């Protein structure tokens with residue numbers, strides 16, 4: 001079984017420090033070339049290289065450099081593959097990521113099912129985001145994707161669409177963690193519509209210049225950088241625009257610990273983890289001060305004007 005170490009890599013010098021646009025034609029060509037040889041060792045899909053095209057702007061670059069790729073692809077939370085940090089990297093090769101499609105339905109004028117090839121054909125962009133887990137660790141990750149609002153534009157949400165609910169894959173034969181009742185499967189998450197439509201909210205298809213490794217949520221996940229990591233659902237199969245605020249898997253499991261908003265907030269502690277500081281991995285100690293909205297306050301604070309963020313945690 002190939003480990004990620006054996007997959008094609010890009011040199012750190014090839015990682016552009018700021019956001020970059022990516023050449024979608026290159027990616028499609030790469031996907032076609034890998035079509036025959038893409039299945040190595042069972043269901044694992046070989047990583048496809050995605051090449052940068054042009055710089056994108058309009059969001060803050062983290063002050064720390066991108067985290068080591070090996071760390072970001074071996075220290076994961078993906079409970080469908082086990083609850084330890086190392087389990088997803090060991091087990092997620094079992095996930096079949098082709099064919100893949102995402103059903104988009106609910107309060108939209110043009111419901112549709114969209115295939116992974118169509119998602120990969122959007123103009124892709126590299127976004128280097130600070131990623132903060134509620135367990136008080138963080139990383140800096142060069143994600144690749146496109147803004148969720150571009151996907152929403154395809155289906156035309158109606159005026160009744162107030163929230164967006166994301167449902168992720170539930171494959172008992174491929175996901176050993178589903179046997180454990182730690183969460184109510186399938187894993188679901190949700191955002192308020194204005195949060196989902198915010199330009200920072202990324203439909204994510206790759207990281208470190210390549211398609212997503214399975215343990216990081218292949219073939220398509222969300223990344224919402226001002227919220228705790230669990231709002232960023234992995235391996236999405238359904239997106240519903242809905243009128244009522246959904247209850248996510250984590251809120252269902254422990255509502256006092258995992259509120260609907262889950263904005264990174266150093267002033268509101270989780271019952272088990274202080275949120276004042278964080279371990280910027282691989283650091284062992286929480287020496288970094290956590291920033292309000294994970295450092296994206298200038299972009300997103302207005303979404304919460306007038307709200308009590310202790311009550312709406």
Ligand SMILES: Nc1nc2c(c(=O)[nH]1)N[C@H]1C(S)=C(S)[C@@H](COP(=O)(O)O)O[C@H]1N2
Nearest residue numbers: 076077078079133168187229230232233234
């Ligand atoms: N389907 C699914 N999505 C998920 C999770 C999960 O267990 N299942 N874990 C969440 C949590 S708690 C975090 S911190 C991030 C971790 O993403 P990473 O492994 O790419 O860092 O994924 C989130 N998305």
Ligand SMILES: [Mo]
Nearest residue numbers: 133134229230
């Ligand atoms: Mo998390």
